[in-house]
Amino acid sequence: xxxxxxxxxxxxxxxxxxxxxxxxxxxxxxxxxxxxxxxxxxxxxxxxxxxxxxxxxxxxxxxxxxxxxxxxxxxxxxxxxxxxxxxxxxxxxxxxxxxxxxxxxxxxxxxxxxxxxxxxxxxxxxxxxxxxxxxxxxxxxxxxxxxxxxxxxxxxxxxxxxxxxxxxxxxxxxxxxxxxxxxxxxxxxxxxxxxxxxxxxxxxxxxxxxxxxxxxxxxxxxxxxxxxxxxxxxxxxxxxxxxxxxxxxxxxxxxxxxxxxxxxxxxxx
Amino acid sequence: xxxxxxxxxxxxxxxxxxxxxxxxxxxxxxxxxxxxxxxxxxxxxxxxxxxxxxxxxxxxxxxxxxxxxxxxxxxxxxxxxxxxxxxxxxxxxxxxxxxxxxxxxxxxxxxxxxxxxxxxxxxxxxxxxxxxxxxxxxxxxxxxxxxxxxxxxxxxxxxxxxxxxxxxxxxxxxxxxxxxxxxxxxxxxxxxxxxxxxxxxxxxxxxxxxxxxxxxxxxxxxxxxxxxxxxxxxxxxxxxxxxxxxxxxxxxxxxxxxxxxxxxxxxxx
Amino acid sequence: xxxxxxxxxxxxxxxxxxxxxxxxxxxxxxxxxxxxxxxxxxxxxxxxxxxxxxxxxxxxxxxxxxxxxxxxxxxxxxxxxxxxxxxxxxxxxxxxxxxxxxxxxxxxxxxxxxxxxxxxxxxxxxxxxxxxxxxxxxxxxxxxxxxxxxxxxxxxxxxxxxxxxxxxxxxxxxxxxxxxxxxxxxxxxxxxxxxxxxxxxxxxxxxxxxxxxxxxxxxxxxxxxxxxxxxxxxxxxxxxxxxxxxxxxxxxxxxxxxxxxxxxxxxxx
Numbered sequence: 001x002x003x004x005x006x007x008x009x010x011x012x013x014x015x016x017x018x019x020x021x022x023x024x025x026x027x028x029x030x031x032x033x034x035x036x037x038x039x040x041x042x043x044x045x046x047x048x049x050x051x052x053x054x055x056x057x058x059x060x061x062x063x064x065x066x067x068x069x070x071x072x073x074x075x076x077x078x079x080x081x082x083x084x085x086x087x088x089x090x091x092x093x094x095x096x097x098x099x100x101x102x103x104x105x106x107x108x109x110x111x112x113x114x115x116x117x118x119x120x121x122x123x124x125x126x127x128x129x130x131x132x133x134x135x136x137x138x139x140x141x142x143x144x145x146x147x148x149x150x151x152x153x154x155x156x157x158x159x160x161x162x163x164x165x166x167x168x169x170x171x172x173x174x175x176x177x178x179x180x181x182x183x184x185x186x187x188x189x190x191x192x193x194x195x196x197x198x199x200x201x202x203x204x205x206x207x208x209x210x211x212x213x214x215x216x217x218x219x220x221x222x223x224x225x226x227x228x229x230x231x232x233x234x235x236x237x238x239x240x241x242x243x244x245x246x247x248x249x250x251x252x253x254x255x256x257x258x259x260x261x262x263x264x265x266x267x268x269x
Numbered sequence: 270x271x272x273x274x275x276x277x278x279x280x281x282x283x284x285x286x287x288x289x290x291x292x293x294x295x296x297x298x299x300x301x302x303x304x305x306x307x308x309x310x311x312x313x314x315x316x317x318x319x320x321x322x323x324x325x326x327x328x329x330x331x332x333x334x335x336x337x338x339x340x341x342x343x344x345x346x347x348x349x350x351x352x353x354x355x356x357x358x359x360x361x362x363x364x365x366x367x368x369x370x371x372x373x374x375x376x377x378x379x380x381x382x383x384x385x386x387x388x389x390x391x392x393x394x395x396x397x398x399x400x401x402x403x404x405x406x407x408x409x410x411x412x413x414x415x416x417x418x419x420x421x422x423x424x425x426x427x428x429x430x431x432x433x434x435x436x437x438x439x440x441x442x443x444x445x446x447x448x449x450x451x452x453x454x455x456x457x458x459x460x461x462x463x464x465x466x467x468x469x470x471x472x473x474x475x476x477x478x479x480x481x482x483x484x485x486x487x488x489x490x491x492x493x494x495x496x497x498x499x500x501x502x503x504x505x506x507x508x509x510x511x512x513x514x515x516x517x518x519x520x521x522x523x524x525x526x527x528x529x530x531x532x533x534x535x536x537x538x
Numbered sequence: 539x540x541x542x543x544x545x546x547x548x549x550x551x552x553x554x555x556x557x558x559x560x561x562x563x564x565x566x567x568x569x570x571x572x573x574x575x576x577x578x579x580x581x582x583x584x585x586x587x588x589x590x591x592x593x594x595x596x597x598x599x600x601x602x603x604x605x606x607x608x609x610x611x612x613x614x615x616x617x618x619x620x621x622x623x624x625x626x627x628x629x630x631x632x633x634x635x636x637x638x639x640x641x642x643x644x645x646x647x648x649x650x651x652x653x654x655x656x657x658x659x660x661x662x663x664x665x666x667x668x669x670x671x672x673x674x675x676x677x678x679x680x681x682x683x684x685x686x687x688x689x690x691x692x693x694x695x696x697x698x699x700x701x702x703x704x705x706x707x708x709x710x711x712x713x714x715x716x717x718x719x720x721x722x723x724x725x726x727x728x729x730x731x732x733x734x735x736x737x738x739x740x741x742x743x744x745x746x747x748x749x750x751x752x753x754x755x756x757x758x759x760x761x762x763x764x765x766x767x768x769x770x771x772x773x774x775x776x777x778x779x780x781x782x783x784x785x786x787x788x789x790x791x792x793x794x795x796x797x798x799x800x801x802x803x804x805x806x807x
Contacts, residue, residue, distance in 0.1 A: 027567040027583050029296040029337075033461035038507045043461070044366070045296050048339040051370035058369070068567075070586040070610070072339070097582070100596070101589035190788065192571035192581070238576045239784030246508030250459065298565040298606075302730035307776045312730070313635070314565050317608040320639035327638070341608070515777030519728065 003179075006261050007254030009209045009219035014040040014254075018060035018207035020200055023047050023077050025067025025096065028196035031242075032063075035197035038249040039223060041204030047076045056083040061207025062091035063200040064116075066098070066107060067193075074107050081114035090117040090206040090213060094199035099128030117206055117213050118162040119155060120199040123148035126165045130155045153178070162217045164202060166195060170221045171266075174214045181218065182262035183225025185232025187241040194245075198224050222261035227252055272448075275530050276523030278478045278488035283309040283523075287329035287476035291469045292316050292346050294336025294365065297462035300511075301332075304466035307518040308492060310473030316345045325352040330476025331360035332469040333385075335367070335376060336462075343376050350383035359386035359475040359482060363468035368397030386475055386482050387431040388424060389468040392417035395434045399424045422447070431486045433471060435464060439490045440535075443483045450487065451531035452494025454501025456510040463514075467493050491530035496521055541717075544799050545792030547747045547757035552578040552792075556598035556745035558738055561585050561615050563605025563634065566734035569780075570601075573735035576787040577761060579742030585614045594621040599745025600629035601738040602654075604636070604645060605731075612645050619652035628655040628744040628751065632737035637666030655744055655751050656700040657693060658737040661686035664703045668693045691716070700755050702740060704733060708759045709804075712752045719756065720800035721763025723770025725779040732783075736762050760799035765790055 019042045024032055029045055036043040046055055049072075056062055062084045064077050084091040093116040098104045108129060121129065130151040149171055152163040156175035165171045170181040188194055202220040209216035231244035288311045293301055298314055305312040315324055318341075325331055331353045333346050353360040362385040367373045377398060390398065399420035418440055421432040425444035434440045439450040457463055471489040478485035500513035557580045562570055567583055574581040584593055587610075594600055600622045602615050622629040631654040636642045646667060659667065668689035687709055690701040694713035703709045708719040726732055740758040747754035769782035 025583070026295050026564050027571055030299055030461060030568055033296050034507065034511075037459045037461055044369075045294070045337055046366075047337065048372060050340070051372040054370045054372075068583050068585065071588070097584075100582075101584075101592045103586060103589040103592075190575045192568060192575055235785075237785030237788035238572065239781035239788075242572075242784075243508035243512055243781055246511075247504075247506030250506035250508075295564055299568055299730060302565055303776065303780075306728045306730055313638075314563070314606055315635075315639075316606065317641060319609070320641040323639045323641075512777035512781055515780075516773075516775030519775035519777075 003215040003218060004212065005258040006215070006219040006222050006263070007256070007258035009205055009216050010040070010223060010252070010257050011254040013205055013208040016208045017042045018204050019044060019058070020204045020207060021056050021059035021062045021080065022200045023073070023080060024063065024065035024196055024200065028065060028067060028193035031193050032197040032200045034246055035249065036200055036204055038246040039201060039204070041201065043200065047073055049076050049079065052076045052080050053083045056080045056089065057087055059089060061203040062089055063094070063203035064091060064111060065094040065096055065196050065199055066104060067096040067196060069104070069107060078110060078114070081111055085114045090203065090210060092116060092118045092120055092199050092203040092206065094120050094196060095125050095129050096196070098125050112159055115159065116161050118164060118202050118217050119159070120164040120166065120195070120202055122195065123165060123167055126155060126163065127151045162213050164217050164221060166198065166221065170225065172214065172218045172221060177214060178266040179218050180264045180266050181221045181225050183222070184228040185241070187232050187235055187238055188228050190238040191242045218263065219257065222257060222263060223249060223252060225262065226257065226260050272484040272487060273481065274527040275484070275488040275491050275532070276525070276527035278474055278485050279492060279521070279526050280523040282474055282477040285477045286311045287473050288313060288327070289469055289473045289476060290325050290328035290331045290349065292342070292349060293332065293334035293465055293469065297334060297336060297465035300462050301466040301469045303515055304518065305469055305473055307515040308470060308473070310470065312469065316342060318345050318348065321345045321349050322352045325349045325358065326356055328358060330472040331358055332363070332472035333360060333380060334363040334365055334465050334468055335373060336365040336465060338373070338376060347379060347383070350380055354383045359472065359479060361385060361387045361389055361468050361472040361475065363465060364388065364390050364394050364398050365465070367394050381428055384428065385430050387433060387471050387486050388428070389433040389435065389464070389471055391464065392434060392436055395424060395432065396420045431482050433486050433490060435467065435490065439494065441483065441487045441490060446483060447535040448487050449533045449535050450490045450494050452491070453497040454510070456501050456504055456507055457497050459507040460511045487532065488526065491526060491532060492518060492521060494531065495526065495529050541753040541756060542750065543796040544757040544760050544801070545794070545796035547743055547754050548761060548790070548795050549792040551743055551746040554746045555580045556742050557582060557596070558742045558745060559594050559597035559600045559618065560738045561611070561618060562601065562603035562734055562738065566603060566605060566731035569731050570735040570738045572784055573739055573787065574742055576784040577739060577742070579739065581738065585611055587614050587617065590614045590618050591621045594618045594627065595625055597627060599741040600627055601632070601741035602629060602649060603632040603634055603734050603737055604642060605634040605734060607642070607645060616648060616652070619649055623652045628741065628748060630654060630656045630658055630737050630741040630744065632658050632734060633663050633667050634734070636663050650697055653697065654699050656702060656740050656755050657697070658702040658704065658733070658740055660733065661703055661705055664693060664701065665689045700751050702755050702759060704736065704759065708763065710752065710756045710759060715752060716804040717756050718802045718804050719759045719763050721760070722766040723779070725770050725773055725776055726766050728776040729780045756801065757795065760795060760801060761787060761790060763800065764795065764798050
């Protein structure tokens, strides 16, 4: 199955403005909402056990990020992901720093049982999630992306989902088809929670393009890669970069995305 | 009773820098604090049951926003609003997405018992709060402002408060006198939590101008409308818009506000 | 003991990118992470009791800020600071608004038992923490820095730590040696949580320069003072100031810091 032109996925996102229920960390909430609004999705953040299932059920997509997790949030996330699974609502798991503590590993195991549509992480997180040794510390990736490709493919097979592994270049795989996306800018890791925001944006793209989670995920990553490159071209540092990134996502049009995405099909061994 | 020139309310805000106790959602906290500081009020965020009453009692105003509500926060909000009522401290209710879940409806009913000075919401929220059917989903408004004017007036009567309904144009009513404020910019809904921040700014204006909550609320909305228009005139997208909005609120002077506010008195049927 | 050239401390920070465990208030989380990333440290935010000790133990430094404290967070902070003390990991206390409520005073007394390496606050907070009367309201300082110098020195003696008191000009003391740092910009108090971010940056500098907490703290404050001055030179208001501050911290190089820091040794009476 080939992907549609990537701009088609963005076009659908903009036309349908999917409501994305975001359960994310405190650091990322504001920037995630702004990244989604700039691109064309409609974010909503809430997490109370009294309402979380009710709200997930009326959402088009769900994004789960464990960055500043605590037990009340973990319980609510398990409720939300179960609701998503029951209602066939696509959802994305961002396993922040899963290698860093046992608590995160246990929680991710529980979350994976509700079958995410997509897992989005850096190489350290993908390695850790796949049960391999990892030197993960905090949210930074210390393992090279290429070394983790095998882990990504294995994870995609194991959980029958898309795996998006981001870093200097990004990988997307459903276990069978693999794509590499180039672009972005060295300032991106100097702005906090861009990866968290990207995970929620993937949820938006997949929600708007339910027939093709692989293409939708690839399109979301390509948006970020192109917007990041453009934002970086005039930025004086991470402050002006963050501002320019939101503007670039807003200005990016579907034809641009189709034309400028640096996408390669990868033939894995 | 006629309003004072709108710049007078801003002048008083700047002179007295009212301490505004903000209990708001996680997404909005940082941007709300920055909007208040830029305009000239003094925000403080805290919510622990051990201290919330003590702190509300020394504040000039209180702003309550239920965006990312949970039971601990709800309890603390009820304590804070009761304290405000007992001490005659003006307070503002922002009923975020009240139409979306039963939990929010129950909480808002409880909060309304402490008699807010002002309710600030979009048309969907005002309709839902007034008990009418609404298609609210998340924080976005899907009902046209004009259709909700009757609900705003009814709500103002029912709770003996000001109702500020914001959207493409804004309405302020105390149930008897009605004003429309025009201005703003199409990029405003593309930046998250501006409405939440505006609610807290209304609390600051009303705290600084206790003799005239109707005029103070109108002035706060007019500040936002003018600053939004100016910010939008050079913005390249939502990133640069948000930066320019803070700068414009900071630069706005009282004479500007009086002269440039697009204010109409409305004679309702 | 004299300080090293201030740029040396920044050089070490950039070379070692210390992992700073930040337990801070909700308002400050995003901006704190961005301030650390821009300057060259590696922030991580987490607070669950299930993992907090495990994570503090692998961090290079810890930053504790009580801005939006509640009992669950307070318990986790006590665990984290005890872990830091046991493992000789430097940690910074930011006693936000400690003068405002009894709850904050009790908590700070408990936190001080774990012996912070540095206390960073404004004059009101330093006065309140030292048990003197204070008119603290929220996060703003209402007492002049100079009046609080005696309190800072007393506090440094009492707790055998560095005290950094920031305001129009900044003071750093270990109880014996005292430094004043000038610089910054009048727009700084118009941007929320810059002081909170500075506390975490101090934790990063001290973590990277464990042999000299006095010099490391002074260097962190000097970075902020220079970057603030540069950011203010072209800012149109607090929006563009905040963007420019991140860019200026990113662009600041060690030689710049050594050359341009406005540092005075103070001979206290």
